[in-house]
Amino acid sequence: MKFSDDKLKQVDEMISHYPEGKHKSALLPLLHFVQKENGGWLSSEAMDYTAELLKIAPIEVYEVATFYSMYNLQPVGKTIFEVCQTGPCMLRGSDGIVDYIYEKLGIKPGQTTADGLFTLKTVECLGACGYAPMMQLGPDYREHLTKEKIDALIAEGKTKAN
């Protein structure tokens, strides 16, 4: 992995948010950036490169990458359905959404479809409890989910892949 000059400039911009010598603070935003550039997950190579960019030890990156749930340490499908299943969403039928995705795609939480298109994850409260049931889809939220909306999201995921 190696960033173009343009990307390196973006890295420098991130580091500029902190006082001299406190560049390690850029680690979380930088890992988001690296993950995006690396197809949605953090390989060891990607993490080592992150360490190199920040001039910190690789272990400091591993420690952080393994702590936070938004970093994927394994390859993921092109479309990831992250369905919230915490209490308030459960009250409004999130279990039914997970079941319906299984019915349509044959994947349970933690699994990816054989064609690598879809991954299903169950996650904990995303701060959208009043608009439940909901899921995170990439950088966005999908709220007030229904079976029809799931059908549409699956269709959307398929078109995107083609």
Next chain:
Amino acid sequence: MGRKILLDKAHIEGIRHYDVYRREGGYRSVEKALKTMSPDAVTEEVKKSGLRGRGGAGFPTGMKWGFLAKPEGVPRYLVVNADESEPGTFKDRYLMEFIPHLLIEGMITASYALGSNVSYIYIRGEYWWVKEILEVAVQEARNAGWLGKNILGSGFDCDIFVQPGAGAYICGEETALIESLEGKRGNPRIKPPFPAVKGLWGCPTVVNNVETIAAVVPIVNDGGDEYAKIGIGKSTGTKLISACGNLNKPGVYEIEMNISVEEFLYSDEYCGGIANGKRLKACIPGGSSVPILPANLLLKTAKGETRMMTYESLSDGGFATGSMMGSGGFIAMDEDQCVVKHTYTLARFYRHESCGQCSPCREGTGWMEKILLNIENGKGKMSDIDLLWDIQRKIEGNTICPLGDAAAWPVAAAIRHFRDEFEWHVTNPTDALKGNYGLANYAKPLEIAVAP
């Protein structure tokens, strides 16, 4: 109609952007503070206002500011806690999404009071689009001269940066947040030293919730005394409540802290009652970690008084018969909901979010989750209920940070008030798999309120 001082303009078209926000009177508090007040005078107004931290703890904000150490030549920092992750809570997101400049304005004024020349907003990583909205707002404020060097010729410099988290509830705890902002795992620190003395990069730091900082704007504009006139007793001002669960109108509401829980729940101005014509069974009034109450204790205190939406009234009766205002995450459950199952999801949440530093929390949360799942699935024993009680008792108060307490309280309250429902699961395992215990006596003997 209740008075709104934070969200009154949130629905004006284009208010997300600087021009409209400014035209509607935005940034007056910065002008007033920087041109006519000393930093200490701003803190004084906040003290007078009686404002209490809106993140959950309810600690007086002015006092917190007063604790900030000010050694010569050492930078000080203001960090806004936008890591909103307490289940049931989504009020800060709403504020930042619809009226981001209110937060930026409050931050500049607060930074001036505290002497912070670089301030940060730490926002949960999942709110990615909100982060982008905030970054645009910061840039607009910078372009208009509200950020940067020598703002309004006052000699005060200030800049703001938005820092994303990456999925960890624990980073809402202020010392974990600081660790995370330093690029580390979100492991809470042992206190003391408190952040006010040794916080971000070892410097004196104030960490305040989004809503708290936004409230600084009306406080400076109208004066702390004016603000303190709203509400009852020590619950001054307005509070954002995010209402969810089985309600007709879930959503974010700004309330004056002088209305009853019943009014909030049933009036059309707010939640509009329970969805599908059902009856209320239980409610967690202040975010997932505060005690759940059965309907009868929610609307009236044990003494039979009307329960109000204030810090004091919600906690009236202590944990025996009361709850807490917490973060204002109001979770309502109708008569078809299962308290055991709901409690199980919360236990799972806390197990998932425990940072793992302290054994009672790391081991206890997972243990509670397993037992609760067994009971829910009809595989529990009577003795499991006592075991659960025992485990939560051993977590509470025995951890570095309050996550342990937050994990223990929901389980404790569920057993305290809904023990028969737990027992029913044990004695009727097959029924428990197919159906629910229902409303039982949880809405009696105090009458269930009907919509006015």
